[in-house]
Amino acid sequence: MAENRGILIVVSGPAGSGKGTVLNAVFEKSKDFVYSVSATTRAPRPGEEDGVHYHFITKERFEELIADDTVVEHTCYCGNYYGTLRTVIEKDLCNGKNVILEIEVDGAMQIKKKFPEALLILVVPPSYDILEARLRGRGTNTEDDIKNRLERSREELKFFDEYDYLLINDDIDEVSSNFISIIESEKHSTKRNKNFYNKFFNI
Amino acid sequence: MAENRGILIVVSGPAGSGKGTVLNAVFEKSKDFVYSVSATTRAPRPGEEDGVHYHFITKERFEELIADDTVVEHTCYCGNYYGTLRTVIEKDLCNGKNVILEIEVDGAMQIKKKFPEALLILVVPPSYDILEARLRGRGTNTEDDIKNRLERSREELKFFDEYDYLLINDDIDEVSSNFISIIESEKHSTKRNKNFYNKFFNI
Numbered sequence: 001m002a003e004n005r006g007i008l009i010v011v012s013g014p015a016g017s018g019k020g021t022v023l024n025a026v027f028e029k030s031k032d033f034v035y036s037v038s039a040t041t042r043a044p045r046p047g048e049e050d051g052v053h054y055h056f057i058t059k060e061r062f063e064e065l066i067a068d069d070t071v072v073e074h075t076c077y078c079g080n081y082y083g084t085l086r087t088v089i090e091k092d093l094c095n096g097k098n099v100i101l102e103i104e105v106d107g108a109m110q111i112k113k114k115f116p117e118a119l120l121i122l123v124v125p126p127s128y129d130i131l132e133a134r135l136r137g138r139g140t141n142t143e144d145d146i147k148n149r150l151e152r153s154r155e156e157l158k159f160f161d162e163y164d165y166l167l168i169n170d171d172i173d174e175v176s177s178n179f180i181s182i183i184e185s186e187k188h189s190t191k192r193n194k195n196f197y198n199k200f201f202n203i
Numbered sequence: 204m205a206e207n208r209g210i211l212i213v214v215s216g217p218a219g220s221g222k223g224t225v226l227n228a229v230f231e232k233s234k235d236f237v238y239s240v241s242a243t244t245r246a247p248r249p250g251e252e253d254g255v256h257y258h259f260i261t262k263e264r265f266e267e268l269i270a271d272d273t274v275v276e277h278t279c280y281c282g283n284y285y286g287t288l289r290t291v292i293e294k295d296l297c298n299g300k301n302v303i304l305e306i307e308v309d310g311a312m313q314i315k316k317k318f319p320e321a322l323l324i325l326v327v328p329p330s331y332d333i334l335e336a337r338l339r340g341r342g343t344n345t346e347d348d349i350k351n352r353l354e355r356s357r358e359e360l361k362f363f364d365e366y367d368y369l370l371i372n373d374d375i376d377e378v379s380s381n382f383i384s385i386i387e388s389e390k391h392s393t394k395r396n397k398n399f400y401n402k403f404f405n406i
Contacts, residue, residue, distance in 0.1 A: 166396050
């Protein structure tokens with residue numbers, strides 16, 4: 001019943017929320033979802049394929065694309081650009097795929113402004129205590145790291161009501177199923193079926 | 204994860220949409236849904252129980268309740284009032300039940316104004332031709348009846364984008380599952396979990 005265009009989905013969540021694991025489970029359960037492949041100006045590492053792991057482009061090209069408004073969100077890290085290209089997501093959406101962008105709150109807000117029809121999902125751990133325990137459990141973080149990440153989570157989660165849905169990650173199987181359900185339900189929303197009346201009455 | 208309060212659901216759809224059959228399937232599949240029992244001033248028919256089929260009350264009492272704003276939507280038919288009492292739906296919502304009101308567009312708009320958190324679902328047949336065929340198939344309608352109903356559907360469906368979701372009824376089993384999914388997804392919406400941040404950080 002829904003229109004055939006895919007849905008652009010932004011997924012955020014603090015470090016320790018397990019959003020990556022949730023998304024892996026989503027990809028396993030359904031073929032309707034794809035990751036958006038980011039563009040970057042850094043050099044490919046051994047084994048990385050252009051168009052699969054990243055779209056590898058030059059710094060000059062990246063800056064041209066920013067000027068063209070083809071880069072819908074980007075960040076700079078260690079002297080290299082990383083970002084999402086409008087052309088890349090547009091192609092998948094047209095093919096009926098739901099395109100997932102896994103990005104932080106800042107990028108999410110950029111996408112929301114440029115794509116008001118994007119669906120924003122926030123994945124959070126069941127509680128603050130569990131978040132803290134997960135960060136400590138990794139064993140690779142210093143006390144300062146942990147404190148910084150917790151503080152950052154506190155700041156990021158203040159934006160929770162800018163998101164459309166909130167998934168509390170207490171069970172990967174359940175949460176990934178809920179994720180898929182949410183997208184399927186969204187396809188029945190009237191705001192995503194604006195041409196219904198004219199289609200129904202052949203206008 | 205969701206808050207425990209149920210969701211108030213308004214279901215509308217033109218005659219011939221099969222919304223009643225969809226709802227019966229929903230009740231069979233899930234115990235989380237209840238019908239709102241309407242109040243009426245007409246006399247009980249043999250076999251009808253107070254509080255089960257209707258809340259039977261006097262005309263004077265009904266008018267008092269209207270004055271008190273306890274009647275959230277009502278209509279007058281053959282000299283009797285029929286309507287929905289705030290106290291009735293409130294009790295079920297508090298108990299975590301999703302309360303279904305099966306009402307026409309006019310009543311739906313009254314509910315939307317009084318309960319902005321209500322979820323409005325429109326059930327429609329797969330096409331105009333099928334709608335017409337279903338009305339003719341009943342065999343009990345005169346040609347004038349059919350024309351009136353079709354014209355009425357055309358007017359009612361103009362309000363489709365006042366509804367949140369649109370369910371095209373081409374398969375009862377699928378549509379009733381989608382109906383349940385939509386409600387479950389809604390429980391994950393941030394607008395229905397406004398106290399998340401404070402709860403998460405124990406504020």
